[in-house]
Amino acid sequence: MNFHQMTMVQLAEQLRNKSVSSVELTQYFLDRMTQFDGQINSYITQTPELALAQAAAADARRAAGEDGLLLGMPLAHKDIFCTKDVITTCASKMLANFKAPYNATVVEKLNAAGMVTLGKVNMDEFAMGSTTENSAFGVTRNPWSLDAVPGGSSGGSAAALAAGLAPVATGTDTGGSIRQPAAFCGVTGIKPTYGSVSRYGMIAYASSLDQGGPMAKTAEDCAHLLSAMAGFDERDSTCAEGERPDYVTGLNDSVKGLRIGLPKEYFGEGLSPEVKAATMAVATELEKQGATLVEVSLPNTSAAMPAYYVIAPAEASSNLSRYDGVRFGHRCDNPKDLKDMYIRSRSEGFGAEVKRRIMVGAYVLSAGYYDAYYLKAQRVRRLIKQDFVDAFDQCDVILGPVAPTPAWKLGEKTADPTAMYLADIYTIPVNLAGLPAIALPAGFSAGLPVGVQLIGNYFSEPKLLNVAHQYQQATNHHIQMPAAFA
C-alpha cells in the first residue's frame, strides 16, 4: 500500500477497518524517513522509539474499543513545540541540547487524541525566516525541486508532507510561516484566528502574532487536526475562552452565494503572472460553483510589511532575552565574568537573522525611537485590521496569493534580508489583524507548486475550510506528489 499518497482521512479509514495497525503505519513512515529524508533534511530529530511506543498504545486503545479519527495517526511536530524529554531545538544552536521539561498544550492534546510523534521537523531558527535556510541544523530542500527553498518558517513541516514523510504536521504562523511553505511545497495549511490554538509550550517568536495550526494534504485533514489542536487553555492568557466552532460538519456545504473578495492591492505590481493566473483560476472555479466575485480594497496593505518588521522584532528581542545560559540552553565555555557569559553564550547560540531581529527590536523600543517606530507601527496595525473589518462588510472571504512568486532558489535571497521580507507582503497583514487564513495548492508553474490563500473574518475557520474543501473536491492539485518521492 502507498500510505504516503493517502490523505489523513483515508489513512484513518485504514486504521479504523484494521487494514493496518498504528505500529505498521508508523513503521511505514519511519522507513520512508530513513530512506528519503537525507535528500531534503526535513527532520531535525526523529523519534522512532517514542513513535512506536505511542503507536502500540494507540493500537491497544483501539483494541479496547476506542475509536477516533486521530487515534494511532502519525504526525510530525514543528520543532518549536515543546515535547517533554525530547530535544526541542527551535532550529537554534542555543537549544541544541534542550530536552524540554514539559509538553506544549498542542502536543498534549494531540497525544491525548492518540497521535504518534514521528519526530521534530526543521524550521527557520526561532521561526524567523521565510525559507528554512536560517536553521542551525542545515537547510531543508523543496521536494519538488531540490535546489529550491521549501519556504518557511514551517519549511520542514511542508517539505515532510510533500515528500510523504508524514501524513500531517503541526506548524506555526507569525507572518505567513504556515501558509507560505504550504504554498511552496503544494500542501494545505491553515493559520487559525489568533487565540484559537494555545500558545503554551510553543516557543515564542512574536507573541501577539504567533499562532499554531495544522498542515496536511487537504483542507479536510486540516479540519480534523485543527479540531484536536484548538481549544481554550487556562495556561495562555491570550487564548480565547469558550467553545471552538465545529470545523468539520460544514465541509460539504455548497459555496453557492458566497461572496469572494479580491483585494485590488494584492494583484498589483510585484505579483508574478503565473501566481496571478493561478489565483484567478481558483476564483473562476469557485464562481463556477456558485460564488460571486467582488473587488475589495485593503488600502494599507503596503504598510503591513514595515509595521510587522517593527512589531515582530520588538517582541522577539524581549522574548529571546531568556536565553542567557543560566537555567537551560547553550552556555559558552569558561566565561570570564557574567557579562562575558551573556554575550558569548548568546552570540554563539543565535544565528545571524535572529541576532539582526534582536538588534532591530531593541532599536525600535529604545529611548527616542519608541514613539516613531513601535507606537507608530501599532497604530498602523489598527488601520490594517480596520481595512479587513471594512472589506468583510462586502464579502465573506478574501482570496489572494500567498507569495508573489513560487519557491525561489536556495541562497537566492540570503544576502539581502529586506528582499526576503518583501516576499511576505500578502501573508503579514493577516497576522497583524489576527485573522484566520488557509493556504491551498492552486496549480504549478515550471514544476513548482503555486498556492493561494483564503482569508476569513475572526473565528470563521469553518467557512475557510469549507470553501477550500469544495475547491479540492473539484480539483486535484493537492494530491499531486513530486515524482522523486511518489
Added chain:
Amino acid sequence: MTWETVIGLEVHAQLATNTKIFSAASTAFGAMPNTQACLVDLGMPGVLPVLNKGVVDMAIRFGLAVGATVAEKSVFARKNYFYPDLPKGYQISQFELPVVLGGQITIEVDGKEKVINLTRAHLEEDAGKSLHEDFEGYSGIDLNRAGTPLLEIVSEPEMRSPAEAVAYAKKLHELVQYLGICDGNMQEGSFRVDANVSVRRPGAPFGTRAEIKNVNSFKFLERAIMFEVERQIDVIEAGGQVVQETRLYDAAKDETRSMRSKEEAMDYRYFPCPDLLPLIITPAMIEVVKAEMPELPDAKRARFMSQYGLNDYDAMVLTNSREIADYYEAVVAATGGKDAKIAANWVMGELNARLNNDNLSISESPVDAQRMAGLIARILDNTISGKIAKDVFDAMWTSQDSADAIIESKGLKQITDPVAIAAMVRGVIDQFPEQLAEYKGGRDKLFGFFVGEVMKATKGKANPGQVNQILKDELAK
C-alpha cells in the same frame, strides 16, 4: 542660607498571596532553593503568565484604603534588562497605566498632621536572589522569590525631613498589614523602601536626586536620608553637582555609596507585555472588595471610643495595629463585653509590658486572648484582686494553665467573707496595741499600716475594699 530636603519614597510591598503573580507556585518564605520555582518562574521557553486574582483584589483594597482611583484599565509592560536573578530577561511590571492612581496618606510629626499624596501604585513581579557566598568565583541563583507579587507604592516628593519620611513609611507599613495585603516583615524583605532624595534652596526648583535602594528598617531609612542630605549639601557647597544615580545604604559604615556607573545608563525598553491582556477592573469587582474590606485604623478608633467607652488615647493605642485591636476585641468578647476599660488597661499595660520585655509581637504572645479573658473575668467577679491578678498573669506567661487553674492551685482566691475579714482585722489590731493607741491619739496615717498588716496576714487575698471598710469600723470601736 538654608537647604530644604525633598524626599519621595517608593515602597515595594510583597503581597500576601498564596501563589506568585503569574504562576501557581507557592510564595511561602524560607523554602529550600528553587523548590518553589515552577516552569513559568524559571522563564522556560514557551511558558506564559496568567494573572493571579488575589493580587488584583489586594491592589483594589489598597486603592480604596488610600482614597485613590482604581484604574478601570491597566496594562502590564515589560521592563527589559539582563540580570541572573531575572529569569526572562525582563520584569513584568506596569508602566504607563498602573492599577492605582493617586491617593493620600496622613502622617503626624511633632504633633502636626500632614497629608502626603501618592502618585501611583503598580503591580509587578519580584526577582530571585543571588547568593554570593560559598561558591568559588560563582554566585548561586535561587528563584523561589521570582514572580512573587509586589505592589510598588510611589509617593509624590512631598516629605521635607527624614522624620517625615519615616512617619510616612511607618504609616504605610501599618496600613498594608491592616489591610492584610502584606505581612510587613522587613527582615524577610516583604516591605522594602527606596528613597529619592534631593536638596534645594527653599523655593528653588527640585535639585538632582539620588535614589537610595532597598532600605530594610525605619532606623536605616532615617540614617540613610540624613547621610545622603549631608553628602549632597557638601557636594554642592564644594562647587560640585549631584549626579542622578542609584545608591546603596551601608548600615555598617552608616553611609550611602554609588551602585551603578553612569556608563551603564539603563534603557529598559518598556512596552506592553504581549502575553498579557489589559486588566479591566469593573465596578462590580470593586464592590466585592469593598464589602470584604477590613475596618481601617481611623474608623476602628472611632468605633472603640463609642462602643467600648474608651478615651481617645486608649482607642488610638489599641488600634495601632490590627493584631492588637483584634486581640483586644477578642478579650472583650470573651468576657461578655463587660467592663471593656479593664480589658483595655490589661492589654495596654501588663500584656504590652511583658511583650516588650520579651521582644515578642502580640501574635506570639504566650497568653492568648481567651486565657487573658479568663483572667479578667476573675477580676470582674471579685475572685481575685487586681494585684493578685498580676501574679496570676506572671504564672500564666510561663505556663499553659488557665487563670482558674492557677488561682486554684496556688490558693489565691480572694477572701470576701466579712466575718472572716473582721476576725483577721481584730487579730491584727490586738497584735499592735501601741500603734492602736497612737492612731487613737490622732495619727491617722497609721490606718495604712493596719491595712498593710491585714493584707500581709491574708497573703493579699482579702478584698481590699472590704478590708478598708471593716478596719475603719473596728478602729472606731
Added chain:
Amino acid sequence: MSDQIDVHKVARLGALAVSDDEVAAVGQKLNAIVGLFDQLAAINTDGVEPMAHPLDQVQRLREDVVTEADIHEYVQQIAPKVEAGLYLVPKVIE
C-alpha cells in the same frame, strides 16, 4: 530618513557581540531594514489608538491556589551549572 543605527548600542542592549570587523556589514543590513520603516511616517494615524493585541480581549484571572509542585531536581538536569540546588553563574558583582 531614519537615523543611522548605533550598532554597539543595540548589540549591548541585546547582549550580543559585534566585532569591529563585523560592525560595518552588520550596520549596513540593520540600516537597510530600518530604512523600510520610513514609509510608516507617511501614514496618517492621527487619533488612531495603538493596537497591542489583535482581539479585544481582557485579562483573565487565575484563582490564588497553589497547584505547582517542586520540580527543581528534574528541571535542573538541563541546567548548564548547578550546585546545592542553585543555578551557578560567574560571580555577580554589585
